[in-house]
Amino acid sequence: MANSYTSPGVYVKEIDAATRPIEGVGTAVAAFIGMAPKGPENSPTLVSNWTQFVDNFGGLYPGAYLAYSVYGYFLNGGGNCYIVRVGANSDGPGTSGGKAGSKRAPKQLSAAPQTATIGNFVFTAKNASPSAKPISVEIGEPGGEDPEDGAFKVVVTAEGRSPEEWEQVSPLPSSPSYVVTKISAESKLVTVEEVDAAVAGTAPRPTTVALAVPEPDELPIVLTGISAASYIGDSADRTGFSGLEEVEDVTMVAVPDLMAAYEQGAITLDTVKGVQLAVIAHCELMGDRMAILDPPPELSPQAIKEWRRTGAGYDSKFAALYYPWFTVLDPATGANRFVPPSGHIAGIWARNDSERGVHKAPANEIVRGAVGLQTNLTRTEQELLNPIGVNAIRAFPGRGIRVWGARTLSSDSAWRYVNVRRLFNYLEKSILGATQFAVFEPNDQALWGKLRRSISAFLVNEWRSGALFGSTADQAFFVKCDEETNPADVIDNGMVRCQIGVAPVKPAEFVVFEVSQFSGGTSLVTE
Numbered sequence: 001m002a003n004s005y006t007s008p009g010v011y012v013k014e015i016d017a018a019t020r021p022i023e024g025v026g027t028a029v030a031a032f033i034g035m036a037p038k039g040p041e042n043s044p045t046l047v048s049n050w051t052q053f054v055d056n057f058g059g060l061y062p063g064a065y066l067a068y069s070v071y072g073y074f075l076n077g078g079g080n081c082y083i084v085r086v087g088a089n090s091d092g093p094g095t096s097g098g099k100a101g102s103k104r105a106p107k108q109l110s111a112a113p114q115t116a117t118i119g120n121f122v123f124t125a126k127n128a129s130p131s132a133k134p135i136s137v138e139i140g141e142p143g144g145e146d147p148e149d150g151a152f153k154v155v156v157t158a159e160g161r162s163p164e165e166w167e168q169v170s171p172l173p174s175s176p177s178y179v180v181t182k183i184s185a186e187s188k189l190v191t192v193e194e195v196d197a198a199v200a201g202t203a204p205r206p207t208t209v210a211l212a213v214p215e216p217d218e219l220p221i222v223l224t225g226i227s228a229a230s231y232i233g234d235s236a237d238r239t240g241f242s243g244l245e246e247v248e249d250v251t252m253v254a255v256p257d258l259m260a261a262y263e264q265g266a267i268t269l270d271t272v273k274g275v276q277l278a279v280i281a282h283c284e285l286m287g288d289r290m291a292i293l294d295p296p297p298e299l300s301p302q303a304i305k306e307w308r309r310t311g312a313g314y315d316s317k318f319a320a321l322y323y324p325w326f327t328v329l330d331p332a333t334g335a336n337r338f339v340p341p342s343g344h345i346a347g348i349w350a351r352n353d354s355e356r357g358v359h360k361a362p363a364n365e366i367v368r369g370a371v372g373l374q375t376n377l378t379r380t381e382q383e384l385l386n387p388i389g390v391n392a393i394r395a396f397p398g399r400g401i402r403v404w405g406a407r408t409l410s411s412d413s414a415w416r417y418v419n420v421r422r423l424f425n426y427l428e429k430s431i432l433g434a435t436q437f438a439v440f441e442p443n444d445q446a447l448w449g450k451l452r453r454s455i456s457a458f459l460v461n462e463w464r465s466g467a468l469f470g471s472t473a474d475q476a477f478f479v480k481c482d483e484e485t486n487p488a489d490v491i492d493n494g495m496v497r498c499q500i501g502v503a504p505v506k507p508a509e510f511v512v513f514e515v516s517q518f519s520g521g522t523s524l525v526t527e
Contacts, residue, residue, distance in 0.1 A: 018450065022434035022458035027358045027426050028350035029080050030073055031250045031289075031345065033231055033241045034066025037085040038467055040260040042239040044082040050074050057083060060332040062266065068328065069343025075369045076344050077351025085272055086230050086240060087257065099258035106384025114211035120171070121179060122193045123156075133159040134187055138208045143167035148175065150203045156189050164189060171203045175403030199394050226261050228271050232278045241282060251425065253279055253348060254292045263297060272296065273312055276319075283318040288429050290422060291319040291406075292349075294388075296338035298374065299324070301381040308388050317408050317415035320345075322391045327372040327403065338374050339369075341393060348403060349422075359467035360428050361406035361419040361507035365392060370401040406507055420504045423467060427502065431455060443491050448481040451498050455479045457504065469503040477502045 005011065021098055031044065033428050039045065039057035047053045053070050060067045066083070073081060113128035114135055123137050138155040144167045146500040164187055169179040173194075184191040190211075194200060233240015258275050263269045279291045292516040293314075295304055304323050309313075314321070322341040330337045342382045344367050373395055377385075382404065391405030406418045415421055435454065441447050456479045463476040464467055470476035481498040490497055 006241075019453040019457055020437055020450065022430055022454055024458075024462075025429045025433060026249060027251050027422060028078070028353045030043075030072070030078060030252040030254065030346040030350070031082040031084065031241065031244050031247070032066060032070055032242075032346075033084045033086060033255045034069070034086045035061075035064040035260065036066055036083075037061050039083070039085045041085050042233060042237075042243060044084050044244055046080060046082055048080050053083065057085060060330065062332070063260060065256040065260050065339055065343075068330075068337075068339045069254065069346075072339070072344035072369055073327065073347040073350070076347025077354060078347035079350060079354075080249070082244065082250060084145070084241060084243060086233070087226050087261070088132060101255045107498060112214050114213055116209045117195065117209065117210045118209055120195045120202050121204065122195055123190045123209075123211060124193070125190055126188070126463060130213075133161070135159075135211045136208060137190070137211065140206050141202050143319070152179075152203050152206075154179065154183060154336070156183075156190050157174055158425045162190075172201050176444050186524070189438065196203075199364065226266050228267070228274045228278070231255055231275045241279060244282070245286065248288070250286075251289045251422070252292055252346045252480045253283060253289055254294075254346055255279060255291060256294060256340050256342050259294050259340050264469075269296060276312070276314070280314060280316045284316060287318075288425050289318070290418070290425070291316075292342040292345050292408075293319055293321045294342045295321060295323045295325075297325055297340075300375065301377060301384060303315060304386050304390060305388065308390055311346050314368060315411050317410035317412060317421050319409045320391060320407070320418050321389060321409055322393060322403070322405070323385065324373055324375040324377070324393060326367065326370040326393060328369050329371060336371055344369065345403065357465060359419055359423045359462075359465075359505055361417060363391070363507065365404035367401045367403060373401065406509070408416060413450070417507055417509075419507060424502075425503050427459075427462070430458065431500070434458075437497065443494075443496055445482075447496065448486065448498075451496070452479050452481050455498070455500060459500075462502075467504045467505065475503065 036057035045056060047056060047070075050071060053067070058067070060071070062241055070083065071079065074164050088247050112208070114125040114132065116123050116137060118137060118139060119333070125132060125135050135158045138157070140153040140155070142151040142153050147168050148170055151168045152229065154166045154169055155163050166183060168177055170177045171179060171183055173180070180194055196394065206398055229240070230326045231240050235241040235245050236241040237243075238246065241253060241255065244253065255275060258272055261270065262272050276291070283289050283291045296307065299307060308321065322345050325338045325340055326344075327336045328339050348365045348367065349362045351400065352360055352365060373393065377392050379396050382394070385392055386405055386407065389407045391403065391407055391411045393401065394404045395401045408418055408421055409414065435451065438447060438451060459468065459477045459479070468476035478501045479498065485497045485499055
């Protein structure tokens with residue numbers, strides 16, 4: 001309805017633009033599922049750098065590959081990632097019953113009390129409940145008359161309670177007002193312990209300190225009782241990698257500690273296959289992410305070929321497999337150790353997206369941090385693996401260790417390359433998120449035109465950036481949304497149908513130079 005103007009004057013009215021801009025979504029957010037000595041269980045936790053990972057989940061830990069993979073991810077250019085910790089101590093015998101993979105009680109409920117060290121004394125809250133009120137301890141100059149040598153004043157304050165005060169307490173164990181015995185016996189809030197008897201009698205300096213719950217101790221990684229359900233989890237309970245269904249940012253999924261459990265005999269190769277199939281199914285269900293799979297360790301080129309074709313037999317455009325494992329320096333021991341490639345590869349994908357774009361195949365890229373390979377592949381050996389979708393990691397003299405393959409595990413030639421699948425993930429998710437305005441709009445030519453213009457403007461930018469093939473925009477893509485795609489029966493069903501076709505760029509996987517001899521005649525090259 002047109003506005004009604006009754007008073008003369010100048011009016012300003014805002015109207016919607018004919019084109020809604022479409023902003024590209026992020027393409028480089030990894031998710032790692034594995035084991036760690038501490039941290040939240042079965043809860044996708046965002047970390048942005050190595051320091052945050054160490055603070056939340058602990059550092060490098062023997063018997064697990066999660067930390068090494070995350071370190072390799074950041075080292076190779078990765079940014080944000082989500083960590084899902086599985087296989088904690090409660091996965092083993094003694095765990096309370098219930099459905100496999102279901103959530104367990106948080107560890108912090110067993111909880112340490114608030115504590116603080118002041119000088120040679122430790123003040124600890126008597127109430128260890130997680131809901132206990134914050135407590136602070138103030139040390140000051142002694143009050144009263146004729147304080148003994150070294151005496152000091154202590155004030156203990158808890159939120160919502162009257163402070164407890166001791167005008168004179170002594171640091172000397174022989175004194176009747178010894179701080180340890182006096183406050184521990186009289187206080188309703190704290191106990192006091194001496195740290196070092198060798199320096200007994202030393203009074204703390206005046207200060208005010210808030211008691212805090214100490215960091216939880218790192219728990220040993222226990223593989224007894226771990227199973228496929230530990231990794232897969234349950235989407236309803238938000239456990240395992242199934243809990244990643246609620247995290248829309250993720251574009252890459254890796255499970256490096258699947259191989260840690262296999263190496264230590266906790267699971268069989270059939271379980272490895274079952275978990276990897278579940279990861280692939282998760283990525284296919286979500287439609288916006290890819291699985292980066294690790295091969296079993298210590299396989300020869302012939303063995304990995306047999307495992308890929310007859311053992312695993314995966315066929316998916318949402319998964320990629322890299323071989324072999326490689327050696328990295330282990331800062332924890334100072335020696336080299338083999339690690340699965342998935343974490344470093346995820347970092348390379350992220351680096352490639354940042355430097356070149358998601359349309360560029362993430363291959364012919366240096367693997368940062370790789371010292372050596374578990375198996376040094378030759379060209380002839382790679383000829384066995386490349387056609388079946390096993391992406392080789394090779395060492396080249398003078399050029400370092402490089403990723404030398406960019407194929408998915410799909411038998412469909414249209415989805416042969418990783419960059420094509422990831423480019424479509426990017427385009428689909430970007431268009432999906434930016435066209436939500438069209439829902440419940442009047443289904444007419446105006447809406448169709450707005451959709452055409454918005455999507456075409458977005459695809460033109462992608463074509464100009466080199467993501468689409470064609471010397472003109474018309475050769476690179478088409479967008480069709482009109483009466484032909486939206487006849488009366490489609491409109492009556494409440495639908496708008498928009499057809500989009502794009503021509504993605506494919507990688508130059510085989511560069512062929514045809515060289516021949518010729519005798520006499522005129523040179524084909526004009527000087």
